[in-house]
Amino acid sequence: MPISCVSDQSLSHPVGNITGSAYLQRTIGAKWLALLTEIAPGAKHVAFVFSPKAAPNAHFYYETARAAAGKMGVQWT
Numbered sequence: 001m002p003i004s005c006v007s008d009q010s011l012s013h014p015v016g017n018i019t020g021s022a023y024l025q026r027t028i029g030a031k032w033l034a035l036l037t038e039i040a041p042g043a044k045h046v047a048f049v050f051s052p053k054a055a056p057n058a059h060f061y062y063e064t065a066r067a068a069a070g071k072m073g074v075q076w077t
Contacts, residue, residue, distance in 0.1 A: 029061030030068035037072055047077040 029048070037043060048065055050058040069076040 026060045026064050029063065029065030032061070033065045033068050033072065033074070037074065043074065045075045045077050 033046065036046065046069065048058075048062050050062075052058070066076045
C-alpha cells in the first residue's frame with residue numbers, strides 16, 4: 001500500500017513522488033516467502049533478517065512466514 005499525502009491535488013493529476021510503502025497485514029510475510037520460492041524454486045533454506053529498531057513490527061511478518069515455510073517445503077533458519 002503506497003504512502004502518500006494528497007491535500008487539494010486531484011488523484012487524476014497527481015503531483016509529487018511516493019516516498020515509501022507500508023505493509024500492515026501480518027500475512028505479507030507468507031506472501032514474501034511465496035514470491036521468493038517462485039523466484040528461486042530451488043531454495044531449500046531461508047532466513048528472515050530484520051533490524052528490530054528499524055522494523056519493530058517485523059515479528060508479525062516473521063511468524064506468518066515461518067508457518068508458511070513448512071507448508072512450502074522450505075527449511076526456516
